[in-house]
Amino acid sequence: MHDLSIVMTICAFLFTLSFLFWRPQVNEAIPATIGAAIVLLSGSVSLHDLWEITETIGGAAVTIIATIVMAIVLESFGFFYWAAELLTKKARGSGIRLFWLTNLFCFLMTLFVNNDGSILITTPILLLLLQNMGLKNKQKVPYLLSGALIATASSAPIGVSNIVNLIALKIVHMDLYMHTAMMFVPASLGLVLLALLLFAAFYRVLPRTLPPVARWSLLPGSHPLQHTPAPDNRNRFMRNILIFVFCVRISLFIASYLHFSVAATAVIGSSLLLGWRWIYLKISPADMLRKTPWYILVFAFGMYVIIYGLRNIGLTDWLIQIMQPLVTGGPIHASVLMGGLLTVLSNLFNNHPALMVGTITLMNMGLDPLTLKISYLASVIGSDMGSLLLPIGTLATLMWMHIVRKGGVPISWGQYVKITAFVIPLTVVFTLIALSYWVYWIF
Secondary structure: OOHHHHHHHHHHHHHHHHHHHHOOOOOOHHHHHHHHHHHHHHOOOOHHHHHHHHHHHHHHHHHHHHHHHHHHHHHHOOHHHHHHHHHHHHHOOEHHHHHHHHHHHHHHHHHHOOHHHHHHHHHHHHHHHHHHOOOOHHHHHHHHHHHHHHHHHOOOOOHHHOHHHHHHHHHHOOOHHHHHHHHHHHHHHHHHHHHHHHHHHHOOOOOOEOOOOOOHHHOOOOOOOOOOOOHHHHHHHHHHHHHHHHHHHHHHHHHHHOOOOHHHHHHHHHHHHHHHHHHHHOOOHHHHHHHOOOHHHHHHHHHHHHHHHHHHOOHHHHHHHHHHHHHOOOHHHHHHHHHHHHHHHHHHHOHHHHHHHHHHHHHOOOOOHHHHHHHHHHHHHHHHOHHHHOHHHOHHHHHHHHHHHHOOOOOOHHHHHHHHHHHHHHHHHHHHHHHHHHHHHHO
């Protein structure tokens, strides 16, 4: 590999990351495509490599797109506003109760959709809800920030809630159900701790009582189903939709266990929901061609081309020398140090490239199966939870910062880091230790 190829590949990587950090509101596929084109021109990625890259990210990308299609259909039904209205009623005028319900709402949205989709869905709804309540910006911050952190971190328990997790699963040849069996308990415990720490951090700011909220039915277009069926039937209809989506989500893990295509299962589920909408609302599936964010496929492909180029110029060989001693001292040693390293890399370079680079490196270390599994899962925790220390750690938090600013609630880096510096390190260390004990116990 000649020097020009190495320089061009590194410059492409730095350009892509810099653009993502500098202009998070710009479609992320644009800098990723430009960076990938530079890498291809440098010669550090061959045409044969492109085929291997396509095989690696194809299933993950299709799964995520199918999930987003389901989210768009649910939005057509008015499901998310219905859920937010239900959340408001259940709060019964208590700001404390609303805090916990908000976090539960964001957690479930990530489990049923994905982390980026959850941010895009829940943040505008919360902004509208809090605005209708007449809360001051200072009182809105606990709900918005805790919801964003919980929504993003909630991609850790199940691999299907984050496209980079799905790609990493493919790289390490781990089934989705196995990932969940080893990760769900420790990651969920970590989320509980994160929520408790957030509650402690915001306790003095949270309003004890809430002003009466404006009726959602007065918001134009808030519910496509607000006139038909009747409210009681609407609740039953939404409950049936929720049960269906839950069954589709469970079917992904069953498919993984039976070694059936997870991507095909996700497509079948989204197609059935599209058919349901067509029959019920008379909306043709053709609108999915316009509403589906196809750029996610381009972004994932472009980023992986760049990471593959870094691997081909020798980055993974260098990282092996650094990481090898970190994962050979026992389960706790491997978990805490690997998760800590990915936390640092994610906050420096964003969690997408950090997890891809870390996973590719792990696969070239010749580790025993148990150590490889613990090290990989620790990397996911560092990527999904540890990356939240700084706003630039994930694309989801970058998008969230932009959305809340547009919504009239500007949150500075100082406000953000003041909270995350307290809650994220404690959460990550606890979750990594819990992971090592849990995996060691079940194996």
